Amino acid sequence: MKFRLLVILLLVACIISVSQAEAIGLAHGPLKHTFEAEKEINVDFKVIYFQDLDALDIVLAGGLTDYATMSELQEDGSFSIKIDLPADIPDPGTHVLTVSAYEVQPSAGMVGVDTRIINRIQVFVPFDGKYLEITSFEADNVVIGNPGKFRIGVENLGTDAITAAYAKVEIYDNLTQKKIATVQSDQIGLDSFESNGFEVRWPHPTQKNSIYDAKATVYFDGQSTQADTTFRVGELLVEVTDFSKQVQQAKTAPFEIQVESKWNEEITDVYARVMINESEFKSYPMDIEAWGSENMTAYVDASLFEVGAIVPVSIELHFNGETHATQGEVEIVEAKFSLSSPNVIYVLIAIALIIGIYVLKKININISVRKKV
Numbered sequence: 001m002k003f004r005l006l007v008i009l010l011l012v013a014c015i016i017s018v019s020q021a022e023a024i025g026l027a028h029g030p031l032k033h034t035f036e037a038e039k040e041i042n043v044d045f046k047v048i049y050f051q052d053l054d055a056l057d058i059v060l061a062g063g064l065t066d067y068a069t070m071s072e073l074q075e076d077g078s079f080s081i082k083i084d085l086p087a088d089i090p091d092p093g094t095h096v097l098t099v100s101a102y103e104v105q106p107s108a109g110m111v112g113v114d115t116r117i118i119n120r121i122q123v124f125v126p127f128d129g130k131y132l133e134i135t136s137f138e139a140d141n142v143v144i145g146n147p148g149k150f151r152i153g154v155e156n157l158g159t160d161a162i163t164a165a166y167a168k169v170e171i172y173d174n175l176t177q178k179k180i181a182t183v184q185s186d187q188i189g190l191d192s193f194e195s196n197g198f199e200v201r202w203p204h205p206t207q208k209n210s211i212y213d214a215k216a217t218v219y220f221d222g223q224s225t226q227a228d229t230t231f232r233v234g235e236l237l238v239e240v241t242d243f244s245k246q247v248q249q250a251k252t253a254p255f256e257i258q259v260e261s262k263w264n265e266e267i268t269d270v271y272a273r274v275m276i277n278e279s280e281f282k283s284y285p286m287d288i289e290a291w292g293s294e295n296m297t298a299y300v301d302a303s304l305f306e307v308g309a310i311v312p313v314s315i316e317l318h319f320n321g322e323t324h325a326t327q328g329e330v331e332i333v334e335a336k337f338s339l340s341s342p343n344v345i346y347v348l349i350a351i352a353l354i355i356g357i358y359v360l361k362k363i364n365i366n367i368s369v370r371k372k373v
Contacts, residue, residue, distance in 0.1 A: 025049050026101050026117040034193065035095075035125040039085045043121055047077035047101045057102040064097035064123060081121065089125045092157075097121040124157070126192070131158035132165060132220045135195070139214045139231035141264040141290075148202030150183070152216050152227070156190040163189055165220035167198040174211040174230065181206075190220075209235045209262045232291060237262040238270055238319045240326040241293070247276070248335040251303045255281070255330075257296040257315060261288045267319050274298045275314040276330070277305070288319075305332040 025048040033041050050056055053075060060068055064083055071080045081099060089095060100118045136153035152167050167185040172178065185198035198218075206212075215228045242258040257272050271285040283298040305311060309332045316325045 024101065024103055024115045024117055026099070026119055028099075028119050031119060032122050033124070035085060035089060035123050037085070037087045041083040041085065041121070041123070043081045043083075045079055045081065045099065045101075045119070047103075047117075050077055050101075050103050052103070053077065055104045057104075059100045059102065060097060061100070062096040062098045062120075064095055064121070068097050083121065083123070085123065089123075092125045092127040092131075095123045095125060097123075127158045129158050130160045130162050130221055130223065131156070132162060132190070132218060132223070132225055133157050134216065134218055134225055134227040136197075137214075137216050137227040137229050139229050141231055142202070142205050142233045143264060144205070144207055144209060144233060144235040146205070148205045148231075148233075150198075150200040150202070150214060150216065152185075152198040152200065152218065153195070154190070154197060154218055155195040156192055159192055161189065161191045162220045165190060165218060167200055167216055167218045169200050169202075170215045170217075171202070172213040172215070174213050177213075180212075206233055209233050209237065232264060234262050234264040234291070236267075236320060236322060238267060238288065238317050238324060240315050240317065240324075243313070243315060243326070243328065245328075245330060246333045247300060247302045247330045249302055249305060249307050249332050250335040251301055252299045253302045253335070255298045255300045255313075257283065257298065258293065259288065259296060259317060260293045261291055263290060265290050266292075270294075270296075270317065270319040272296050272298055273316040273318060274300060275316070276300050276302065277311045302332055307332055307334050 027046045027048055029042075029044045031043065047056060053073070056073060056077065058070060058073060058079060060070060060081070067085060068081055068083045071082075073079045081097070083097065098118060098120050100116055102116045133155050134152060135155050136151070138151045140149045142148040150169050152169075154165065156162050164187050166187045169183050170179055171181040171183075173180055181202060183200050183202050185200045188196055188198070190196055209232070211230060211232050213228060213230050215226060217224055217226050238259050238261050240257060241260045244254075244256045247253050247255055255274055257274075259270070259272070261267055266287060266289050268287045269285040270288050272283040274281045274283070279301060281298045281300045283296040286294055286296060288294050310329050311332065313328050313330045314325060315328070316323055
């Protein structure tokens, strides 16, 4: 008993220790800055939810370390970082100073827990001249019959303004890589460090549900840059991709159906209506995720067919008020014993009930005999 109590207390101590370890935070001022020659950047920080000031350690790392100095850590956990930028940083792009706050939280009789929080001060050095970057490229999934839409985010990271920029989107079939359409945006201009975007419409999409590739090319003042993504063209359709080619000669034989959704959203309460030689059976309804695949099971009565018979089967899927039918044939095969079959399960349940009743009666008899004695 004492050992169990000790284990429980140790577990509680561990939980408290971990919860405290996760509590440390680092509040800060602006972290993103643009390079200017000999500019002074000051960023205020404050460590929050720490347990012991003496256990705190602040570490600076990264490409800007040589230009950075840190003030003294105050009792409330606050400090500041000063970056004295040089007259020139030759490499354009983002340069980083990593600020890490560490705290070692000792626990009595246990190894201390090392917690940390990390922030990054970023200084962007612009590119000489004109330099445009695609910051995002999004393609909405398309519903057959509706127009498609592409969104392209761009930013001018150069020192010079861009006079004219426009986007062209080429659309390819993902399987054949055949180009099926090209659409283009209007023209815009961008000042240095300005962000903007294009919205490109595809007014007459393909009528074939499938996966498609989109390649965006943004042209700007005689230069260009590219990005790509994928999207789907879908319709409200659930198809049978496969089904059982053999059915056991049994009263409740499982009939497996594999289905696939061609729709851009979840479809709920999908079920299959199975017809075997004019006898109808249904599967349980189920939900299918967007473009998802599922296995459905319907239990059919194939007990009246002869083993080896080939019988016609019709599978009709029902979803959102729509139907989709598939025809085929199945072979009747000899039934196999299975613990998972419904009949066997019912028999096992009945046997368990009989045994339970018998045991209860025996207990009652024994109790009655003891009372008489």
